[in-house]
Amino acid sequence: xxxxxxxxxxxxxxxxxxxxxxxxxxxxxxxxxxxxxxxxxxxxxxxxxxxxxxxxxxxxxxxxxxxxxxxxxxxxxxxxxxxxxxxxxxxxxxxxxxxxxxxxxxxxxxxxxxxxxxxxxxxxxxxxxxxxxxxxxxxxxxxxxxxxxxxxxxxxxxxxxxxxxxxxxxxxxxxxxxxxxxxxxxxxxxxxxxxxxxxxxxxxxxxxxxxxxxxxxxxxxxxxxxxxxxxxxxxxxxxxxxxxxxxxxxxxxxxxxxxxxxxxxxxxxxxxxxxxxxxxxxxxxxxxxxxxxxxxxxxxxxxxxxxxxxxxxxxxxxxxxxxxxxxxxxxxxxxxxxxxxxxxxxxxxxxxxxxxxxxxxxxxxxxxxxxxxxxxxxxx
Amino acid sequence: xxxxxxxxxxxxxxxxxxxxxxxxxxxxxxxxxxxxxxxxxxxxxxxxxxxxxxxxxxxxxxxxxxxxxxxxxxxxxxxxxxxxxxxxxxxxxxxxxxxxxxxxxxxxxxxxxxxxxxxxxxxxxxxxxxxxxxxxxxxxxxxxxxxxxxxxxxxxxxxxxxxxxxxxxxxxxxxxxxxxxxxxxxxxxxxxxxxxxxxxxxxxxxxxxxxxxxxxxxxxxxxxxxx
Ligand SMILES: [Zn+2]
Numbered sequence: 001x002x003x004x005x006x007x008x009x010x011x012x013x014x015x016x017x018x019x020x021x022x023x024x025x026x027x028x029x030x031x032x033x034x035x036x037x038x039x040x041x042x043x044x045x046x047x048x049x050x051x052x053x054x055x056x057x058x059x060x061x062x063x064x065x066x067x068x069x070x071x072x073x074x075x076x077x078x079x080x081x082x083x084x085x086x087x088x089x090x091x092x093x094x095x096x097x098x099x100x101x102x103x104x105x106x107x108x109x110x111x112x113x114x115x116x117x118x119x120x121x122x123x124x125x126x127x128x129x130x131x132x133x134x135x136x137x138x139x140x141x142x143x144x145x146x147x148x149x150x151x152x153x154x155x156x157x158x159x160x161x162x163x164x165x166x167x168x169x170x171x172x173x174x175x176x177x178x179x180x181x182x183x184x185x186x187x188x189x190x191x192x193x194x195x196x197x198x199x200x201x202x203x204x205x206x207x208x209x210x211x212x213x214x215x216x217x218x219x220x221x222x223x224x225x226x227x228x229x230x231x232x233x234x235x236x237x238x239x240x241x242x243x244x245x246x247x248x249x250x251x252x253x254x255x256x257x258x259x260x261x262x263x264x265x266x267x268x269x270x271x272x273x274x275x276x277x278x279x280x281x282x283x284x285x286x287x288x289x290x291x292x293x294x295x296x297x298x299x300x301x302x303x304x305x306x307x308x309x310x311x312x313x314x315x316x317x318x319x320x321x322x323x324x325x326x327x328x329x330x331x332x333x334x335x336x337x338x339x340x341x342x343x344x345x346x347x348x349x350x351x352x353x354x355x356x357x358x359x360x361x362x363x364x365x366x367x368x369x370x371x372x373x374x375x376x377x378x379x380x
Numbered sequence: 381x382x383x384x385x386x387x388x389x390x391x392x393x394x395x396x397x398x399x400x401x402x403x404x405x406x407x408x409x410x411x412x413x414x415x416x417x418x419x420x421x422x423x424x425x426x427x428x429x430x431x432x433x434x435x436x437x438x439x440x441x442x443x444x445x446x447x448x449x450x451x452x453x454x455x456x457x458x459x460x461x462x463x464x465x466x467x468x469x470x471x472x473x474x475x476x477x478x479x480x481x482x483x484x485x486x487x488x489x490x491x492x493x494x495x496x497x498x499x500x501x502x503x504x505x506x507x508x509x510x511x512x513x514x515x516x517x518x519x520x521x522x523x524x525x526x527x528x529x530x531x532x533x534x535x536x537x538x539x540x541x542x543x544x545x546x547x548x549x550x551x552x553x554x555x556x557x558x559x560x561x562x563x564x565x566x567x568x569x570x571x572x573x574x575x576x577x578x579x580x581x582x583x584x585x586x587x588x589x590x591x592x593x594x595x596x597x598x599x600x601x602x603x604x605x606x607x
Binding site for chain 2: 007059076
């Protein structure tokens with residue numbers, strides 16, 4: 001005997017509440033419902049179209065509900081097979097057209113609502129992604145604000161000590177006192193300074209200077225030799241100090257570590273960041289700042305020089321000279337690409353500032369330079 | 381496959397007998413013991429994205445396990461994580477059930493499982509996450525509950541109101557609306573959601589006699605909080 005595949009559920013008083021599977025077939029006069037639960041005794045019922053009512057029902061209102069009054073009470077069919085429903089609709093007489101149309105309309109509404117919901121969800125996801133994309137800077141800022149200075153110092157100090165242990169540190173001499181004087185002049189002009197700046201001169205022909213988070217500044221003798229005045233070195237220092245004050249290093253780290261770090265910091269887990277740092281091997285010393293951060297360090301550096309009564313034109317000329325004569329190992333430029341617009345911007349900014357009579361440094365730069373380059377350096 | 385519920389009541393287990401080559405899908409973590417002829421495979425039902433969406437949106441386990449009697453007939457003992465009853469439903473190929481997360485324990489290989497998005501309002505207000513499992517096909521479906529399982533049978537157009545935290549599964553011939561609970565209900569909700577489902581028949585609704593959220597809240601009060 002052939003097995004038949006049920007395509008509908010039938011409900012009625014003598015049936016279980018979950019319904020009985022049955023096979024519904026469309027005939028000329030109406031529907032034939034065959035119950036398949038007991039294959040040995042297959043029962044069929046014929047229902048004329050005239051006795052039927054149709055509507056939409058089920059969990060998503062996408063099933064066709066057919067009702068009629070049978071000999072044993074009301075019978076209800078739940079159909080969801082699309083082919084079956086189409087055949088039924090084509091064969092059905094006129095009096096069922098209007099209810100069919102209503103049921104079809106209901107299904108269309110449900111489908112439409114589902115599409116709407118999906119597009120709302122899709123739109124929401126898109127908005128979140130875009131929000132994160134464009135709001136990332138804001139989030140980073142928020143996270144960076146929550147990192148305490150002591151923690152930043154701990155981070156910078158370990159990198160600083162580690163770096164210095166591989167370098168020849170210049171401990172005394174004209175160069176060191178000159179750099180200390182510059183740093184002192186600048187840092188005393190910083191209001192509410194939370195950092196204890198530490199400046200170290202390192203003997204190296206590399207033209208470079210950098211500042212680590214927490215206020216650890218390194219100046220290479222190569223950079224000092226290139227400078228034609230103390231004001232030029234002070235210009236670089238002013239720029240570097242402001243990378244620290246604006247927390248640019250932290251900003252970059254947090255950005256590189258990504259959203260996880262940001263979230264963990266905002267939620268108060270700064271310890272987690274230390275672990276993440278190690279995990280991702282972010283090298284503080286090779287951090288590159290963004291163009292906006294460089295501009296910010298330039299401008300705030302310029303203002304700092306101005307407040308400290310150090311002639312800011314030294315900064316501009318030094319930057320320009322470094323970029324024009326790219327001889328030797330001008331490493332500072334690799335992290336600080338100099339552009340014409342950058343120097344122009346500084347010049348314009350300087351012109352707009354009120355004139356101040358600069359106070360010269362107490363050292364003689366020619367002698368400082370001599371101690372570094374012309375004569376051999378005194379043994380450290 | 382043949383299944384038998386052992387130790388019916390609060391701490392049941394289900395024994396599933398498989399013929400050689402047969403397999404079942406089981407909630408990962410449900411497996412208690414098995415014959416050496418049965419192999420355990422982790423398979424992501426509905427593909428990676430389906431599994432991921434289940435994981436993210438319903439908190440459902442990332443993997444279902446496939447337990448296959450590949451080296452001869454064998455038997456498997458399965459048990460749910462929480463204390464509560466197990467119910468076996470024979471799917472007839474026509475009826476389908478929506479199953480609340482955590483409600484699925486195991487199913488025959490011919491049982492089809494798909495994650496389905498609920499209507500937005502239902503998902504948000506019903507507290508069930510956006511996705512629930514829609515289970516159809518033909519064969520044995522094994523569900524578990526927190527507490528005892530109670531079956532509510534609804535005749536066509538008959539209505540019944542259920543606290544949605546107590547829902548386990550319901551047939552798709554039912555329809556329901558989420559409603560804000562009347563004040564009398566709210567007082568009994570420790571989860572504080574205050575929403576109920578008004579089901580309309582025909583069909584079957586399986587509910588559990590305990591509310592996991594309320595139970596969690598009740599347990600938490602005995603756990604000393606550090607900080
Ligand atoms: Zn810079």
